[in-house]
Amino acid sequence: MQVWRRALERGLTSLSNPNNSTCLSIFVSLSRFRSSQTLQDDEEPSTPAPADFDSTDFSISHTKLATSKPIWDAKYRARADQALFRGKGSGLPLKEEEREEEEEEAALANPDEVDEEEMVEAVGVREEDQRSLSVGLVGAPNAGKSALMNFMVGTKISAVSRKSNTTTHEMLGVMTKGNTQICFFDTPGLISKRDSRPDVKVRVESAWGSLNLYDILVVIVDVHRHLTKPDSRVTRLVMNLGKEEQQKQKRVLCMNKIDLVEAKKDLLKVADQFKDLPGYERYFMISGLRGSGIKDLTQYMMEQAVKRPWDEDPTVMSEDMMKNISLEVVREKMLHHIHQEIPYVIDHRLMNWNELKDGSLRIEQHFITTKQSQRQILVGKKGSKIGRIGMEANEELRSLFKREVHLILLVRVGRVNIR
């Protein structure tokens, strides 16, 4: 059963606000993906330019569908595993693990060919062995929730693609590791400007009312900001949430952005300020962006998980994640084929994403260069470079997404916005 559905069944239906539908933007916060969402209208060519690569112009072999191994995935996953689990992964030697992943992928791609027993094996964990944890994240805007999510789960293929049913519960991400699944939820609205408008009041009350839904509450404070420009509302929030010992929920305080604090003794000052609050079981000093302290935080969470079936199918990718992957794959191919500084000085954006009736995906991405000469290098002689990039990326995306992909790449000169 989904977490939000459980929440509703616990009598929290009043939290939903039909006027304010929340779009689930699952944990994909890589800046490049965000930049794809902030397209400036004035940068669009007035008439659509013909694509420099259009996969329909090529006949791409279908034989490798669902069997070829995505090269980005293992690499990123290994990096995340290394960072979070000291490279232990699921306990198997890496080679063995990779082989098993390959077999799993092949089995999942052809469900008709495996019996139920094998399917359980392929998905990995029987329901009775599954452990789950729901984690609510509390923090002021900019405290660093997305960056933390990105680091913890951004490279794990385990996400959902559904909208949360209440305005106060936005699922940020899902991390599935071994037999444990952790679902992270945003709990916005706890810190609002002094605003007496009724809808703001309702939102704040709803946010407070929803806090107890989660197994764990993680309170995130931007410790750098707290030291340089403290916000009394944040201090009050930390104090309020920590003032009493909790029976049904564990609460932890995460002091984030420690990488920005030069004098480490300043961190101790903050720790000292909050150290006597009985409501917090643990304190963590972290940098969600750089990854310091995240290993310990993750391990702590894994240990808190309870025996409960998973809420989310770990084999399903979210649409946001797929969008992000599509950018990653194309970029990887570009880096492989263009050995100059160009990949680093151009803007690469996702312009269009459409799921067609037949289940296939139409993905349009643009490369924006500042100079015509850069455009020329990227396109290559008679489109040879961009053609190669497009062909290889199209193949890999088709194999990753297990469906037909119609990839369109366009290289154009325009204003570059690199973050």
Ligand SMILES: Nc1nc2c(ncn2[C@@H]2O[C@H](COP(=O)(O)OP(=O)(O)OP(=O)(O)O)[C@@H](O)[C@H]2O)c(=O)[nH]1
């Ligand atoms: N140096 C540093 N910057 C960080 C860290 N965590 C987040 N940031 C930066 O802080 C800014 C805000 O981070 P987000 O992760 O978007 O913050 P958020 O809490 O999700 O913000 P809202 O979406 O407004 O709620 C971004 O520019 C991040 O890159 C960190 O550990 N160190």
